[in-house]
Amino acid sequence: SQTIHQWPATLVQPVGSPLSLECTVEGTSNPNLYWYRQAAGRGLQLLFYSVGIGQISSEVPQNLSASRPQDRQFILSSKKLLLSDSGFYLCAWSVRRPVGLKGETQYFGPGTRLLVL
């Protein structure tokens, strides 16, 4: 069965410090990978998605970046955190399907709670 891991679970960082959040998926190959941010009591905002190694698409311009160094590894980074970067960060994966086939669901990880002070 497939499993998705995120770490750390909780992180408290000062403003201006760097960030690296990691996500790994087990039990599947060639997944699509996603990073979301969820502000307290709010919906899900898609930040980045990736359909393959080194292929990153950004949905929201900001001071965050993403990388996919391996097939099942997705990393969210920042060089300098802002107060507004606080939130609950979720990684998700879905089965990679050829364009034109029907939509597929996404499976979420446990999330990382980031507090920027």
Added chain:
Amino acid sequence: QQQVKQSPQSLIVQKGGISIINCAYENTAFDYFPWYQQFPGKGPALLIAIRPDVSEKKEGRFTISFNKSAKQFSLHIMDSQPGDSATYFCAASSGAGSYQLTFGKGTKLSVIP
């Protein structure tokens, strides 16, 4: 056109009652409609999903009703229990483009004893 509008924002239901959450969409290319359940501090978990070739799907106490002509779909939770208290998100996606899920803004359900 990419939005999914979800209502209500919050819902309080007595134990044993029926919880109903509604979603509406505009993009006719959407062909997959999942519902997610999220408990505080946890990631969303897939609850139930439907494709537009059927009008209803039932799994246990959870039912999705789908109205393709009205571009609406809803989640019904029968015999609601305190353990169902969570935030529920509807979503929609299509096979075209980037495989993205478009989410509703969520409904916070509280089931009171």
